[in-house]
Amino acid sequence: MTRAIPPPTGYDRAVFDALLHARALDARALANLRFFGVQGALVPSDDAVAPATAAAIRGGWDAVVGAARRLRRAGLAGYAALGVHPRRIPLRGLEALLAELPEALGRPEVAALGAVGLAEGGDLEERVLQRQLELAKELRRPVLVHVPWRGRERLTRRVLAILKEAEVDPARVLVAGADARTVRAIVGCGHRAALSLSGAAGGAREAIDAAVKLVASLGPEGIVLGSDAGLSGGDLLALPRAADRLAKAGLGAAVIRRVCGGNATRLLGVEPSALLRRGPSARSGPPSSP
Template sequence: MRIFEPHVHMSFRTTDDYQAMEAAGVSVVLEPSSWLGQPRMHVGSFEDHFASLLGWERYRASQFGISHLCALALNPREANNGRVAQGVVELLPRYLPKEGVVAVGMVGFEDLSTDEEHYFVRQIELARVNELPLLVHTPLRDKKRATERSLAILREHRFPEEWVLIEDASEETLPLVLATRCWAGCLLGASTGMGEERVASAIRRHGPNRILVSSAADWSASDPLQVPKLADRMRAQGLAEDVVQMLLWGNPIAFFAQSGKLDPVEHGEAALLGQRGGHAGTLVRAPSPQIR
């Protein structure tokens, strides 16, 4: 089977990880722009990060037959950083129209601060203007309250719910998300996510509709092979193959195809619009020139 990993930070992973993921069936990855582990000091460091996701990282993935997509945003944690927040939001309109950017994210809440809400709303409008789906983070602390507030803000601003992925869902918040037209993201990562057993149980309880699962592997102790491992766990628990395929391939294709930059029909449902030629039969091109 083919696997679309919809949330993984490959910039922090090794080439061995790419090789292992390709061998396990991963053929498309989505990398949201991310926090680096400490506060950024300059807006320019965001610009370098965005350019790397659109150029070098796409090329690096292509060497292993993997299509690399990205989502760009001012992340919730750094929405509280007055040194950079306004400048990053002003920078985003230059990057969001670029090929390979299929969503705005991650946005949302970390501490439920007024600054986080301000920049959440600003980036909802950027997603609307650029006609891109929106990836919404929910924190470990106050997850239910943050989820409820996020859903309320989206309704207040009349952003299309079907274009929203509420990430980091838990057993408590998953029903809240699925009661709307939003999509729910379940993270498998051991430090912050639900893990394979809990996600498999959630799928048995709620079904696979409008659910995406990911490893969210990054610079921390994490496993970029957790999505293929989940597939094995679900099969062992008796879930039908079409359910596994829908969850790990069909759902992320359907969600990110709403960007208009992912063709759900051409080339086995995974072709990226506007790309030519490519590596090992994929449609991944060489890195784009530096964006200015």
């Protein structure tokens, strides 16, 4: 059962989830998201593709775009991010895949390149990351970069160095996988730092507590909150729960709007409300109990 929380009213918030793995979400899950105030979401390419072949990655791109379309049909502003994830670099067909990426990024649902980054590090991962950053710079696309929890500080330092060398616009880079030890370095470089609300060890509650403390301490500049839900569990409602917790902690409406959506949508250059006014809208109503 999902613990009941009130729909987000009282400080004019509609949250945007910058880290939603929505490919497997059904209609009931999407209805819950909408009812509890999630206005839209970015659905990134991730490491769920198997096996790590060029054909499977192309299929993964189609699935991510399909998920963004399902969000839109459900009355949510769905956007996709496409790229070659560092854990899914194919042994064959990589050059052809990178050559096809510009066309894939041109689909109307696609708002960013990603998730890209480093998983273990090394020459191959770095070359693939650099190639995709060059493409993002050429196409003037925002970038979602992911850093794993294992080796987070070391890999974050290396990712930041590669981003600097690539000379991409720092304000158009969202670095996911940030935590209390790395968020200052990421924001200090001019990037946006995404804090996951699906904690690996303590679960969503602990992750939300940590995010609230960081926002209260550092302020909203450069910080993005995302559920990171949908791949291996996670709390689909973590973002509205975090918004509620931020309000109870005494943080103002402007701060909540920025970290729970505004910083992400500005980076992506999207306007969820405008998209929803243009597209089909599902009727709103209380969701059924999961």
